[in-house]
Amino acid sequence: MVEQGVRPNQAALVTALSAAARLGLLEHGKFVHNVVQRSGMPVCMNVGAALVDMYAKCGCVAVAREVFDGMRRRDVFAWNAMICGLAAHGLGRDAVELFERFISEGLSPTNVTFVGVLNGCSRSGLVAEGRRYFKLIVEKYRIEPEMEHYGCMVDLLGRAGLVPEAIELIEGMHIAPDPVLWGTILSSCKTHGLVDLGVSVGNKLIELDPTHSGYYVLLSGIYAKANKWDEVREVRKLMSSRGTNKSAGWSLMEAHGKVHKFLVGDTYHKDSVQIYDTLDMINKRLTEAGYVPDVSSVLHDIGEEEKVHAVKVHSERLAIAYGFIVLEAGSPIRIVKNLRVCGDCHEFSKMVTMVFQREIIVRDGIAGNADELTGVKQVQRRIREAGCEVLRVDHAGGMEEGHAKHGRADWG
DSSP states (O other): OOOTTTTOOOHHHHHHHHHHHHHHHHHHHHHHHHOOOOOOTTOHHHHHHHHHHHHHHHOEEEEEEEHHHSSSSSSHHHHHHHHHHHHHHHEEEEEEHHHHHHHHHOOOHHHHHHHHHHHHHHHOHHHHOOOHHHHHHHHTOOOOOOHHHHHHEEEEHHHHOHHHHHHHHHOOOOOOOOOOHHHHHHHHHHHHHHHHHHHHHHHHHHHOOOOOHHHHHHHHHHHHHTOHHHHHHHHHHHHHHHOOOOOEEEEEEEETTTEEEETTOOSSSHHHHHHHHHHHHHHHHHHTTTOOOOOOTTTSOOHHHHHHHHHHOOOOHHHHHHHHHOOTTTTEEEEEEESSHHHHHHHHHHHHHHHHHOOOOEOOOOGSSGGGGOOOOHHHHHHHHHTTTEEEOOTTTOOOOOOOOOOOOOOO
């Protein structure tokens, strides 16, 4: 549109920014922002809110805040985008402060506003604040709590180890609880080693939805953490007998206008040798700094060395290594992943940031955005909608994080 000399209207700008936000395509979002700036048009509230949302979802929360602070007028959508963005980046206290400022200016919060501030409390472990805001929803603002609000509270309590309180909250809901809430309880059971409760909840969830692979995986993880390998095999056998397959793990990284897709243990990239050499260098530096791999996410009764190798080839690590190769030294590496990042890869990313002074931003499936992109065709369609070059990918089904099994990918 721009190349043909057509001046985009506000609707087109918002649509383009939303596409960039969904995929985490920062450079394309910046391009749209530049179009707005060059046009001389005043930034309307809709475009401003979309810019805040795009920068926050692309990992540039500081830039999002600059855009937000620079807006002459802000509607509730801009406030919501900024509060949710701060929360998503683990800046829970900043999200709470902005929410309090929002209230002090006499504005009325919406359901989304409360989802944002409650998520901020969850990410930062602000249990007391979360309880207080949850009460405000009904007692002050007369808003009926929705599934998302309960989800944030269950996550907050579960992360804090207050699993019985989280269960009590679910059982007292005025609406039928979503299985996702019980899935959060199951995840908390795995985190805190609550084997008996986790087994009870896991079996209940599998009975309710036998096609949901995530419940089998979490239950397997609970058994694996307790070294109950016979039970792990039984869960996997049950999963296989029902034809339920775990979603393939992949990571996307944008570099120089191209989107690169990595599978676990991928060796088909044209720079594969250099990628693994770089990953070896990174691992060596991290080991010298005291990094010890956490192999609890590996759901197989194999040797420790094999487990360490399994986590070392997760897709986001390959994307990080490739970022070291193709991006300017010191520049942030931004990754979108379709599945939840395992605990060890989370720690790995933190260590890379500390040791190499390099910002690593990974948006995973748990954020509620990357999980929308679970099919390659959908990914490619959305990339094209955002105007980005698509590298051809032949997807291999049955891949899962934790295995060194190779998928086939042709890179253009």
